[in-house]
Amino acid sequence: MSSAPHRVAVLVYDGVTLLDVAGPAEVFKEANRFGADYRIVFLSPTGADVTSNLGVRIAVDGAVASEPAADTLLVAGSDRYPRARVPGDLADATRIPAATAGRVASVCTGAFVLAAAGLLDGKRATTHWQVAHQLAAWCPTCRVEADAIYVRDGATYTSAGVTAGIDLALALVEEDHGPDLAREVARALVVYMQRAGDQSQFSAPLQGPPPRSPALRRITDLVTANPRRDHSLGELARHLNVSPRHLTRLFHDELSTTPARYVESIRFDMARALLDQGHTATQAATLAGFPSYESMRRVFARKLSISPAAYQRRFRTTRRPGAG
Incomplete structure (x- = not known):
């Protein structure tokens, strides 16, 4: 294990889905109890606090442009997308840290933000099954796998709806620290860790x-x-x-x-x-x-x-x- 903490930067913005933020963050926090060393920071495009889809205010640690490079950049989703196009400033705020991040991941419709930033071009990806066809239309060079829980293409990870963000975070923890530690986290959170990425999104x-x-x-x-x-x-x-x-x-x-x-x-x-x-x-x-x-x-x-x-x-x- 590296002596330096693994920096997880979660990109949030007004209207972000709270569970997309809290679920994966809880996985990384819980992993620290079992020997991991994740430092979780919440970043917004401007450095200002944001308001989630539930009206809960999320305090942020800074703006994406002023923060050190992240080992993992996690982009949460919002029910605003794909009902509306991703704003240019949000796409830019994603592209900037992604250029130096060790790996980039999205939860649910956060895939639309990655696509708007050009980060899914030519890659395999997934999102919530109900809007997968729209991701395919908005990102014609992507190969959208509508029925996957999460998809990895190189250092880019995309996941399906809400709770699939927990599955993805567990997979990232396993990638960093092995299955035993990831299994301890899953048990502590009373969730399955066995849902592999290519399993169906829904029963x-x-x-x-x-x-x-x-x-x-x-x-x-x-x-x-x-x-x-x-x-x-x-x-x-x-x-x-x-x-x-x-x-x-x-x-x-x-x-x-x-x-x-x-x-x-x-x-x-x-x-x-x-x-x-x-x-x-x-x-x-x-x-x-x-x-x-x-x-x-x-x-x-x-x-x-x-x-x-x-x-x-x-x-x-x-x-x-x-x-x-």
Whole structure:
């Protein structure tokens, strides 16, 4: 470990999303309890204090132009972007410290600020899935990966919506100090450290809008609340007092899937979380409601092209295989 502290500069501005700032900062602060040496400073374009999206005032340590070079420059997002173009002064305030920073990272729509500063040109990037198409349009030379939690391209890191900033910060801590210290931080903050950058931004119940039909919503809520129950087509149809054919049509029309596939996706998502928590593959299969380990293994092979055991080994770290 270097004797000099690792300087983390967080760029904030009026309207910045408070959680984009506080989440990663808390990770770095907590890492100091376990032997890291991060010095966190909050910088604004002019050196003036700023007001977050929640109206909370953020006291800053200085202006970006007058501060020493950062080891890590972190640019938080704002719900103002991409509803509006990033102002030139904010883009300039990002470009200046980025030129000397060891690495540059963004949280959520902070990617739009990096793009406006020309820092994503020709690079892979991500942002919140709801606005990923707009980032691709605003930065046509970027390769936007809409379903990633975070993306690293060289010394540039971008992350998805809000809490993905915590995942990214944990990955940066692991990069600096190894998985053991990062895992201690994750445990202290009661969050997972196993969500690797190339995992999906959202779990099965959150993919797409909720069902329009109150009846179908009752079924999806029932499955999500307890995946271990008997969720055969006949049982689900009886729950609504409709025919299996009618229920299948509802799933097809509103969710573009079948009842069986929906149940499977919920069980898969729960099994993956259980493996992340350290359960054995057999335990995960039982707790998630799969009829057998073999049925769970087939689903993992189809969705991830790996076995449950291989998944568990791969995602005991935040790093993507081969990331560099």
